[in-house]
Amino acid sequence: MDSLGLMDNLELKRYLVYLHLMNCAKSQPDMAMMAVNTFVKDCEDPNPLIRALAVRTMGCIRVDKITEYLCEPLRKCLKDEDPYVRKTAAVCVAKLHDINAQLVEDQGFLDTLKDLISDSNPMVVANAAAALSEIAESHPSSNLLDLNPQSINKLLTALNECTEWGQIFILDCLANYTPKDDREAQSICERVTPRLSHANSAVVLSAVKVLMKFMEMLSKDLDYYGTLLKKLAPPLVTLLSAEPELQYVALRNINLIVQKRPEILKHEMKVFFVKYNDPIYVKLEKLDIMIRLASQANIAQVLAELKEYATEVDVDFVRKAVRAIGRCAIKVEQSAERCVSTLLDLIQTKVNYVVQEAIVVIKDIFRKYPNKYESVIATLCENLDSLDEPEARAAMIWIVGEYAERIDNADELLESFLEGFHDESTQVQLQLLTAIVKLFLKKPTETQELVQQVLSLATQDSDNPDLRDRGYIYWRLLSTDPVAAKEVVLAEKPLISEETDLIEPTLLDELICYIGTLASVYHKPPSAFVEGGRGVVHKSLPPRTASNESTESPETAPAGAPPGEQPDVIPAQGDLLGDLLNLDLGPPVSGPPLATSSVQMGAVDLLGGGLDSLIGGTNFVAPTTAAAPANLGAPIGSGLSDLFDLTSGVGTLSGSYVAPKAVWLPAMKAKGLEISGTFTRQVASISMDLQLTNKALQVMTDFAIQFNRNSFGLAPAAPLQVHAPLSPNQTVEISLPLSTVGSVMKMEPLNNLQVAVKNNIDVFYFRTLYPLHILFVEDGKMGES
Secondary structure (H helix, E strand, O other): OHHHHOOOOHHHHHHHHHHHHHHHOOOOHHHHHOOHHHHHHHOOOOOHHHHHHHHHHHHHOOOHHHHHHHHHHHHHHHOOOOHHHHHHHHHHHHHHHHHOHHHHHHOOHHHHHHHHHHOOOHHHHHHHHHHHHHHHHHOHHHOOOOOOHHHHHHHHHHHOOOOHHHHHHHHHHHHOOOOOOHHHHHHHHHHHHHHHHOOOHHHHHHHHHHHHHHHHHOOOOOHHHHHHHHHHHHHHHHHOOOOHHHHHHHHHHHHHHHHHOHHHOOOOHHHHOOOOOOOHHHHHHHHHHHHHHOOOOOHHHHHHHHHHHOOOOOHHHHHHHHHHHHHHHHHOHHHHHHHHHHHHHHHOOOOHHHHHHHHHHHHHHHHHOOOOOHHHHHHHHHOHHHOOOHHHHHHHHHHHHHOHHHOOOHHHHHHHHHOOHHHOOHHHHHHHHHHHHHHHHHOOOOOHHHHHHHHHHHHOOOOOHHHHHHHHHHHHHHHHOHHHHHHHHOOOOOOOOHHHHOOOHHHHHHHHOOOOOHHHHHOOOHHHOOHHHOOOOOOOOOOOOHHHHHOOOHHHOOOOOOOOOOOOEEOOOOOOHHHHOOOOOOOOOOOOOOOEOOOOHHHOOOOOOOHHHHOOOOOOOOOOOOOOOOOOOOOOOOOHHHHOOOOOOOOOOOEOOOOOOEEEEOHHHOOOEEEEEEEEEEOOEEEEEEEEEEOOOOOEOOOEEEEOOEOOOOEEOOOOOOOOOEOOOOEEEEEEEEEOOOOEEOOOOOOEEEEEEEOOOOEEEEEEEOOHHHHOOOOOOOOOO
């Protein structure tokens, strides 16, 4: 305090004292109480800076006893004639709400805060929007931020005049708004677009977030849509000229944008080429984006760069570059031969880690293009002795086992691995066991002793349960039914896809809504890393317009899906943290189902009553099928008289339009189980017609199905009956009766259905859209009135 005596500036002294009070208030709340009268007095000071300082300090002192003294000064400051005081008071409301929410509501501060959205000063508007957004996020059900076209117009007007941080607050607020139609969405985009040229990267990313969200509502046929795509590219490219740390944040966001709309940056490949002085974390991120943007048009350029990267000194980066070449071969079929040639050149360098990575990716290329590039096997076998990494050894063993009939000394090669069987990693042991069994099935007379040796090592001399179980299965298959063993072990394998590392579509849509935040850097929803979940709101993109859906490019639609109906796949447990960490695993709740108007994505219970009902527990009761109408045999009428039920007969149709089956769950997403299906309505009964195909190498049993709560209460009316085990490459068709007596919850879109399917391998999730006509009754009667 002696140092303060040396200062003549009274305001600075006061500021330092207030700062000291804020720091000491938590440990000495009684001392802070003694300063309340000074705060109240300073809120009446003629100097607006003093008034603002007083109300800000009172808001920062988190002591419950002070809050009641803060109300009157805060009310005055919210209506102060000076905008600096008003904007400070707006933020203070959010701080007070965090301490005592009920007090803020009782005192009417929230209504005053809403009025400040219409304030004449842009900074007051920005702070009011920020305060309301923060309060709304901590209380999602409160609907505080009730945005409408009028309030949006006021926010857009203030956007041009406030500071850069004020602009970020307003843009984040706009991102939470859903326009009523595509014209309003276009109008907002036009007024937000100038923010893309702002010097602050946070403002740019916030503007990109708004535009990416509202583009969902714009038709691709519009000229403005193409113009907007062109305007989005330059600001994103400019972000890559900043410091490495900012570059990394920008690249993580660009990675999401490229997965959602690759056309934005398809002509900007060169900006993602790695520079010699880039840090490793920037290099790896650029590499990932290069692969996502790779196409037939630029693949030659990309491969030349990747080959150059493979000669760098950074081992991790070189490994990634070699893998990238393999991914390019799998993604762009026309480039596969050139990629294989490049990989062979790299193998000839004899650099150990390069050779090993090249062998791993060539194995994937063989999986993608069977019987096409097997001529390179001889070159691979020459490098057998240099392989010391488990993944590379396992890949080479797989290649030898898979193409044993083309390798003259395949038995000798595999036998060389067998010598140190117990010293190998589990990955190599499992692959070696399978490869030798394949070899035996292809050359039984020459390798009988070898297969007996490996089966003995796997079953009798191993402590690993996975290896032992696989050994016993092979042993029993070979001893009881060699023909079945051949069908199982040598079954045709599904082709692999490059896009296995893409973020799941539902999660990607949510992350697009978080561009410019920590979630977009982690590539995880906030619920996955924010402790406690308080303040976490699950967001999603607005529904696409009909015209936009009809113009989706063929690449974005899954194979077999009809136009306009593109089911999103919800993959296995590891991918959708928000949904699956919140599954209700308790017993089914008794009593009638409660209808709710909205639900957070993270709280969706895809298993409804819990795992018990899915696996056929004692608490599961299948709902009964709706009874068919009594007048089933009535003649089919015609004309308007039947429409109004003026004839004695009732017009009852025997069925309705049935859409062709679409792939709802691809085998790549469900460990080999492919589910196709459609919905039908026949004679007043709704059915889900399913086609289950086993594309895995193991038998599938114990099937069960369950629906999440949905808009019309659709639920299975009987268990999923698969009467015999589903063998590899076998397909079975099932008609599952449905009822409308399940739990009801409004979905977005209305006909969205989330499904969980279980078998002996895992539980898999997908969602699809059911046609609304299956819910319509057949007679279609209308009263005369």
